[in-house]
Amino acid sequence: MTKTKKSIAAGAMLVTAGMLLSACSGGSTEPTSSATATDTGSETTATLTVWVDAERADSLADAATAYEDETGVAVEIVSRDNATIKDDYMQQASTGSGPDIVMGAHDWLGELTTNGVVAPLELGDSADGYLSVALDAAAYDGTVYMLPYAVENLAMLRNADLVAEPATSFDDMIAKGTAAGAEFPFVVEQGVDGNPYHLYPFQTAFGAPVFGRDANGAYDATQLTLGDGGDFAAWLSAQGAAGTISTEITGDIAKEKFLAGDAAFWLTGPWNVTAAVEGGINLAVDAIPSPGSEDAQPFAGVKGFFVNQYSENKVAANDFLVNYIGTTDVQVALFESSSVLPALTEAAQAVSDDAIVAGFLAAGEQAVPMPAIPAMGQVWQYWGIAEAEILNGADATATWDKLTADVQAAIDAQ
Amino acid sequence: MSAPATRAHLPRSRRRRPMRTLAKHAAAIVASAFALFPLLYVLSAALNPTGTLTGSNELFKSVGLDSFTRLVTSDQYPFLTWFKNSLIIGLTTAALSVFLGALAAYAFSRMRFVGRRPGLLGLVLVQMFPQLLAVVAIFILLTEIGEIFPAIGLNTHAGLISVYLGAALGVNTYLMYGFFNTVPKELDEAAMIDGAGHARVFFTIILRLVTPILAVVALLSFIATFNDFVIASVVLIDADQQTLAVGLYRMVSNPNYADWSAFAAGAVLAAIPVVALFLFLQRYIVGGLTAGAVK
Amino acid sequence: MEHTRSLTALGRSGRIGPLIVKLLMLGVLDSVLVFLALILIGRGDWGILVIVTAAGLAINWVYLSKRALPAKYITPGLVFLAIFQVFVIGYTVYIAFTNYSTGHILNKDQAIESLLSQSQSRVADSHQYPVTVVRDGDAFGFLVTAEDGTAYLGFADQPLAPVDATFEDGTAVAAEGVQSLQYADILANQEAIFDLAVPAGDSAEDGWLRTLDGRSAYEYESSREYDAVADTMTDTTTGVVYTDGGDGAFVAPDGTRILPGWQINVGLDNFERAITEPTIRGPLMYVLVWTFAFAFLSVLLTFALGVALALLLNDPRMRGRKVYRLVMVLPYAFPAFLGALVWSGMFSTSFGFINQVLLGGAAVPWLTDPTMAKIAVLLVNLWLGFPYMFLVATGALQAIPDDILEAARTDGATPWGIFRHVKLPLLMVSMAPILISSFAFNFNNFNVIYLVTGGGPRDTAASIPVGFTDILISLVYKVAFTGQMRDYGLASAFSIIIFVVVAAISIVSFRKTKTLEEMN
Structure with missing residues (x-):
């Protein structure tokens, strides 16, 4: 027994020694880190630190290496947790330890500019080369802050083995899906708290966007047009009663049903394409069939890069973004490694011979940027819950009116 | 002084009662089912490369090791490095936490001094403070420390371990303190009379008598460190420095792109060291040492 | 009992060893502390210096004194606790007395810098000038190629003026008397070049040229002006003057605030709000x-x-x-x-x-x-x-x-x-x-x-x-x-x-x- 005691003690000592060693080795490797490299003498070539979403880190690694070969500027891609990247960035940007560039979504812009941690960009004449929805989303209050690199929007995925033809309208889709004998003619991700992002195309089909736009085309917080959604609410209530849309269908369940061939149509984004194709589904991607009199307009989420206002490498950062990431070749390469639709028109066209990509492009023609204004934050808090309630049988008109009133009150209170 | 001797005076007089044994096993099996069931979903997700986490109750409908091989061999994830980092950080933190905690518990249990009880209480109270801003504060602190001592600043294992050691004194100290109190004072008093110093009493007598609680605290500390990602993700920046938890959480932090099978596979692999450590420590936790040594 | 007896024997022979170990460890700790103190003196962090010195002296006393036995056992863990846990609590308490929140995360200088940076925009439909960054002694300047293909040279204190230049593919790349910078040189002087504004003409109304990427320059105009003496921010398009309203932001006479603002101490406001919220x-x-x-x-x-x-x-x-x-x-x-x-x-x-x-x-x-x-x-x-x-x-x-x-x-x-x-x-x-x-x-x-x-x-x-x-x-x-x-x-x-x-x-x-x- 004394023996085992000794082995524990020895183990503890080994571990302690290990810690000391790791501390020492940590010390010796330290000078390679960005913080020390950037602020040293004038002969040192710059190192750009770029924070990116975890799932994009790998596709950017090649671009980073290629840029370094071209200009000598090292690009260090730091993969960050999506859940905390935005708050971490806000907290660290001005401390001198923050990154030079951060990847994010265009709807961060309201927060980034309010906090003053993002520097304006100048796309120059290359601006004309971007998809209009991407360019639209990259600007806030008329100033461009983001280099757009990818556009994401919902589209209607169809199991072509079950239904051969695209649906012409929402009702046609349900009819076709039912006729095909699928357990679920149509699935869309909801959940107990609803999911307004996925229902937005249907809402706009009834002519009720969230905010109106001012003369410059920017979303205007003083024009809350959400309240025009009475017809949509009534329609949603009917769908809930008929069971075509259900809060019981979570993202996981929708995916399982579609992959198992139990659902004919699936309203989702490009992120699920790989799983559907690998799952052996004969996949077709269509524009979103409208249940109302207007087009079904999904939200477009535009991914891009922001330059830290407090970066010491702003010239290199701007060059990397505007003159490198903003080129067709790089955007096509990024598409090939991560399947996100490029934000440059030329790059988007170059990859659109793929039927699936073309389908998302077609669905995206109607897409509108998700509002980035701070008031949108107030909308999210109430929107999904109200929709979930309506789906579960609450009075459509009263619930929708309360939603509008609550949102208006929350916006006014800010 | 050996285990069989300890067992010798356990009551053997009463005979086993089959009904009672059966009932005990029934209870243990029900509890096991409760403990295990959710983990079957995790295992199923790990084995089904295109599957979801909770989309279906049809578990194990497709079984393959794709996610595991993808994870371990992938160029994208330095999985083995993460694993190694986690082991180093977890074991070091556990060992040092036990050591620092035991030192303090010894003082609180064996010595009488002004502020003893308030001190004990204070240790526990400090850890009750809501950790709402902990991440911001620790980032700022390690940035500052790193400017003077880069070896324990941001992006270093030693820095992260130091942060974890900040919690070494706390409720675990109290736990050890309670256990130390159960070791009869006569033992160390006798040693002291024989001329042993307080340090010798602590290292050679007390520590061996409280092994069960040391093992428990080591395990708790290891698990907490091994699974922490909130602090580790802020402190460790470079992929090669990061821990398993940080690396794995990133795979699922965007719901749209969440790779549940890789995450689940990673979680299964990450559970192995915990299980191994538990199996290793189990004999110290329930080895019947105390009873034997006190005799 | 067998144990205790064998221990006693060991105890007598092994007294000196632990003492040496103890002194060695204290020595290492003290040298680290002295090093730290020197750095703190260099940086002028007097508050931290006092804390570090006091803590260092206390630790030495604890381990050298024959008394303070309990402290010998508690101190190692307490040091980590004090540095990491207590700091988090202290920081939270500190933040509770500030307006740290969205729009108020910067200090005032940073906020002003950011406000001015956001207010700069390219003159609508202006030309994209290919630029060669040049250097004359310590001063950086722009050698730009205008729309008509002619070259202009200017510095921060010297408005753009026509100049004879060497052209490559229609772009001016070098001029007499100034040194054209390679890209690596630009990178080495990024901050100076990023901040460089070369007047486009003799009058302020002409605006100025800036380059963000070191390759193209644009005509810029600004919609805000900061007056450091009066501490006011003026919106040059509307003429509205914003003053420091005392609550961490510039405020117009009609109460409109512009953000980003900055962090200030707000006393007990947050507690009051927490209770009345x-x-x-x-x-x-x-x-x-x-x-x-x-x-x-x-x-x-x-x-x-x-x-x-x-x-x-x-x-x-x-x-x-x-x-x-x-x-x-x-x-x-x-x-x-x-x-x-x-x-x-x-x-x-x-x-x-x-x-x-x-x-x-x-x-x-x-x-x-x-x-x-x-x-x-x-x-x-x-x-x-x-x-x-x-x-x-x-x-x-x-x-x-x-x-x-x-x-x-x-x-x-x-x-x-x-x-x-x-x-x-x-x-x-x-x-x-x-x-x-x-x-x-x-x-x-x-x-x-x-x-x-x-x-x-x-x-x-x-x-x-x-x-x-x-x-x-x-x-x-x-x-x-x-x-x-x-x-x-x-x-x-x-x-x-x-x-x-x-x-x-x-x-x-x-x-x-x-x-x-x-x-x-």
């Missing part, structure tokens, strides 16, 4: 009752199950108990959020395992009914928490000497009686503090609420986003972090208030455990 006060009683119930029941259930299993599996006659024990620890070996997510899927009304398989197709509204959702959260928390109690109880049980149990058995006590009157009281000696801190932990257990129900089902009658399983801390998150607003100041004030409440409860409870402890 209507969105908290409305549901406060309901949430508070549930918070207490949740924390108390979570502790009770995990403790009961953990101890029951520890007792069950502590029976040396029980076969397979090692395997059972391992199984009980497994939930703890997996990331908690994975377990919570699986549970929340299993609770799904129409598709979940619990309703579909365990309850044979029942439609229990686990997550949508206020009462069932509470049960669901408690169940998940039980699953997440019982392995901890099991482990601790298993360890603590080892401290109960067999002879006491045997004596009780000989006296004819029933197994329940032994548990109730012998094992439980002894267990409580080491476990009571665990229960109290477990209560405090669950009182603030934001994660489990967030992961399982998100506080839902939502109280749809309320006009604020509060749900039936929201506990105090999750409500605080919803109030302080709504939409795009991150109000760290308010959140910190709430944390402190919550801490005071929890600490008060704990102190009272600890008083009670004193009696338990003295039983030993």
